[in-house]
Amino acid sequence: MITRSVLTFGIITIALVLVTQLSLLSLVQEYAITQAQKTNQSQANKTKTSTNATTAVAPIGNVQQLQKALGNNSQIVKGNINIGNPNSSKAASAQQKVTSGTPTSGLTSNPTKGQPENFVADLSGKGVIPPIDTSAKGTGKFHMNDNGTLSYEIAVTNINGVIGAHITLKNGTELADLINPYASANHQPVYPTGQLSGTLSNGVLTSDKLLGPLIGKGISDLVNLMKSKSTYVIVRTQHQHGEIEGQLTPSA
Numbered sequence: 001m002i003t004r005s006v007l008t009f010g011i012i013t014i015a016l017v018l019v020t021q022l023s024l025l026s027l028v029q030e031y032a033i034t035q036a037q038k039t040n041q042s043q044a045n046k047t048k049t050s051t052n053a054t055t056a057v058a059p060i061g062n063v064q065q066l067q068k069a070l071g072n073n074s075q076i077v078k079g080n081i082n083i084g085n086p087n088s089s090k091a092a093s094a095q096q097k098v099t100s101g102t103p104t105s106g107l108t109s110n111p112t113k114g115q116p117e118n119f120v121a122d123l124s125g126k127g128v129i130p131p132i133d134t135s136a137k138g139t140g141k142f143h144m145n146d147n148g149t150l151s152y153e154i155a156v157t158n159i160n161g162v163i164g165a166h167i168t169l170k171n172g173t174e175l176a177d178l179i180n181p182y183a184s185a186n187h188q189p190v191y192p193t194g195q196l197s198g199t200l201s202n203g204v205l206t207s208d209k210l211l212g213p214l215i216g217k218g219i220s221d222l223v224n225l226m227k228s229k230s231t232y233v234i235v236r237t238q239h240q241h242g243e244i245e246g247q248l249t250p251s252a
Helices: 002-078 088-100 219-227
Strands: 118-124 137-144 150-159 164-169 174-177 196-205 231-236 244-247 249-251
Touching: 118 231, 137 219, 137 244, 150 219, 150 231, 174 219, 219 231
Parallel strands: none
Antiparallel strands: 118 137, 118 244, 118 249, 137 150, 150 196, 164 174, 164 231, 231 244
């Protein structure tokens, strides 16, 4: 009887121990699952936070790009270019070309196509400063050639002892010689001349024959001065300041 009771108690004890172990194992598994869920949730939260952080940073980059664009816009506005105009670069290029081609002085621009290319000067003693009482007269004719040279012819009447002829400014500054004062014929000097009526000289001016402020310039610079009525033709004799003179003006 006692042996049966002990056996029964042992069986019950073992059963309780097994139940307890199973309960503990179940609790451990539930704890492990709970921790795993928490870990997964924490990682998910971190990922979400990281995503949110990235999303929050993006506008900062856009602001920086906007500031950079505004900086470029500031430079463009200074250059008088309209960003919204797709042809602005062409307009700017055209404007740049126009600006770079604008003459800075009367000695640097090229002749404008369609402008007069013939010039004439009526020569007399009245044109000299101070005026000269003389019966001598003359005419100077000039033509701008297509090759960039300047043809000329100086004709005179009733003049004696010519020693020089020039294109000058109003103040007497010489721009080009129209005769060679050292010319000779049959080993005899041509100038001064005797009494003369007819062609005094003719020829073609090139840039290497320019004088004074036009040294190193082109014939086109001389022509620009002629167009602006800033040049004169003067013929010198014993009157060192000129015996006959006339202003060059455009002609048909």
